Amino acid sequence: MDIERLTYMANQIARNLAPQGEAQATELTLQHLKDFWDPRMKAAILASDRSGLLPIARAAVDRLG
């Protein structure tokens, strides 16, 4: 999977959930990835270096693994 696109998607989710506060946004981003991402998408973002992820997205991906 195109990791740039997946990174963009994760960041976009995080940016839109951010107004709900960091802790809540992280939890919601994590749940969103669990609920809507196909296993190969989750595997790809977990296998990436995660450097392009915004802090909320990164925290969520860290907890996904």
Added chain:
Amino acid sequence: MGFERPPYSRQADFGTPEVLSEQQVTLTIDGREVTVPAGTSVMRAVGECGGSIPSLCATDSVKAFGSCRMCLVEIEGMRGTPASCTTPVMPGMVVHTQTDKVARIRKSVMELYISDHPLDCLTCSANNDCELQDTAAEVGLRDVRYGYDGANHMGQADDVSNPYFAFEPDKCIACSRCVRACDEVQGTLALTIEGRGFESKVRAGQAEDTFLSSDCVSCGACVQACPTSALMEKSVMELGKPERSVITTCAYCGVGCTFRAEMKGEQLVRMVPWKDGKANRGHSCVKGRFAWGYANHQDRITKPMIRESVDLPWREVSWEEALSYTATKLNAIKAQHGPRALGGISSSRCTNEETFLVQKLVRAGFGSNNVDTCARVCHSPTGYGLSKTFGTSAGTQDFDSVMDADVVMIIGANPTDGHPVFASRLKRRLRQGAKLIVIDPRRTDIVRSPHIEAAHHLALQPGTNVAVMTAMAHVIVTEGLAAEAFIQERCEIDEYQDWARFVSDERHSPEVLEPVTRVPAAELRAAARLFATGGNGAIYYGLGVTEHSQGSSTVMSIANLAMVTGNIGRRGVGVNPLRGQNNVQGACDMGSFPHELPGYRHISGSAVRELFEADWGVDLDPEPGLRIPNMLDAALDGSFRALYVQGEDILQSDPNTHHVAAGLKAMELVIVHDLFLNETANYAHVFLPGSTFLEKDGTFTNAERRIQLVRKVMEPANGYADWEVTQELAKAIGLGWNYAHPSEIMDEIARLTPTFAGVSFNRLEAEGSLQWPVNEANPDGSPIMHVNGFVRGKGKFIVTDYVPTDEKTGPRYPLLLTTGRVLSQYNVGAQTRRTANNVWHQEDVLEIHPLDAENRGVKDGDWVRLASRTGETTLRADVTDRVAPGVVYTTFHHPATQANVVTTEYSDWATNCPEYKVTAVQVLPSNGPTEWQESYASWSEKSRRVARVPAE
């Protein structure tokens, strides 16, 4: 046993509209006692007790007019002979409808009519289906004392300009029914009666106009209302009177109009809107009424075809060979690459039963959850947003609800073009005095049309919906207009307080946001105040809300706005997504999304999964599958290899055509199941011919959650209804399906889906339609949602902040493109382009503001090159101030334009619904087609070749 052939007849006409009143009135008509609602006309009361009064100017789709003087009656205690159509019933009234006196008057009046009417009944297209003829028979007309040689209005030229109906002025009796139908039913006001006496003539538009060149939108209401053959369908003129009729449901937009398909054998003669249809109430639009010719178009493919490679011509094969070839390939790919390499796309144009089978095939047969549907690119944010806030993705109202609305707010929807039959109802309410707020970058027709003018048109900058919604919420909360009692009783208070604090921040005020939204702050404040204080406030929205990178956020902010103003849970209010396709609601209900089973239940829930596993006898993948754009991405990396597409044309409809083409090309097996060799089929290896809605049984669910029967009126030209094709494919890959009729599929849906628990074909036959949820708590369905509380318990306010799209304008791409559709064409045009509707819209054009056009040296009608960072195309310019400076607009109906070559892959953050409504573009003069258009046209032609098999 005796046999009586049911004769064909028009649907019963009660002369004047039904009146809804809790007060009942009892009167006596010709010795029979009858009780009707107060306000009912004497004419209608007669009809309701089994009688009939002759009439010519009365029909129950329009208000009484009282001009023809045929319906006169005698009423005890009243002087003279009042017209029964304009006389309301009174308690104790005693009416005599058949007296010598009224018989004499009626016959005299009839003589006058007939003295100025052609006597060519035997060769007339309305012969034996003519109200003038019927009335002459009823009054016993035997002679015309005035003769036929006096002054008359005959000898006028016919107007045959409209492709679907003709106007023969000689046959007109100047009853004004057509004029009133255009005014009251359709709301276009295109017709009038010009002249007086024998010069009286129905005129469409201005003196120089024909029906085609006038404002007429060809809805057919005038034709339906005409008592003679003055306005007549050309199909009836050609084929003659139908011999039977079948009630079925339209396969165009999400309004879900029901029609009488009027037939001669297997030949469809005409589609006539059914008065008892609860979605359309006897009205129609140009598509459903007339644009059905595609069903027998020469382009239709009726034999299966296969090819090893997309470079090769197609080869016609038997169904057996096609299914066996496809199954072998599917099984091989599954064996080599695993179940998650396979997927399917269900169709919002197909029935509930068919979409249910497609997702079942993918889940139980392919073994993955890689199933998606076209709602991905339209209303997926609605599902997400409303379920988070209200607890269900359901739109909250029925269409009738609009008649109780006091303030209607339309956001990103163009109902007169996209949902025309609902728009007519809406316009009727607006003419009665309801106020209108339109939030749209374009000045759509509803903003200003005859007798209608929006109180506020907020022409926002595309992509700033959330900012506008938040600014409205700011005004409502900070000015103390919130419906505190509703919120306290119905909503989560902590969440409300957090949200109220958030929107109250000065940075969300209309004044601060004006530079972003380009909506004048004072106008926005006035609109917010009107919505909060104007009585019942109803929100209707469309793809201008959802097809943005913040589509889901906008849906949630709309839900917030409805809750903060207390506009949920009763008639006249609510959040109403205007869904695009005929069965997009149903396709979503039936589990077409990769993360959820039918009934919107997440695939990870073990209890729900086990229910399906037990019923289907298979293990299901507990992980969500791929969405359409992710399928295409995964195809490019080799992990997704086979796709079954039923009734969708993703190459033309989905964004960034180049990317879609590359994804499809990377797949080993693309199966297209469709009526035509659509654009997606250019990249397909198997073509399974599909059937039209006229050729199958099933159900569609419209935008108001109304489940309605689709009834087969003719045999499938391809041999199988679409549900049968999917079933045969399932059998070929080893599934033991054995459905004998779609009703059995619905029984399975009802068994597995709580919101459909009370639905069955028998129930639908008896009730006409049902609005889900239909369950123990709501045995007769649910016209209005959240009446006694939200589905999730308490309504949840969710903070949504404006996040600008990443699609930015700049020096190279300074304009914003937004896309949409027109009345006469539908979606990718696969159906409507194959009808005479092309007369109204033959090509996609680019609307551009005069200032932007002048700056570029572009004149009206010039060819222009439309380029974005993604791609470019050419089309003609339509210079108009409907769009604001800086904004351009086009449609995506024609493959020659391929507007989606230009759109980007930016999408909604929550659902990946594409951001069709915001693309940064440049527009420059052009000489002709782009290189892409030329190469695509050549590729397309090559790809559609069918090998000629020499005769043995």
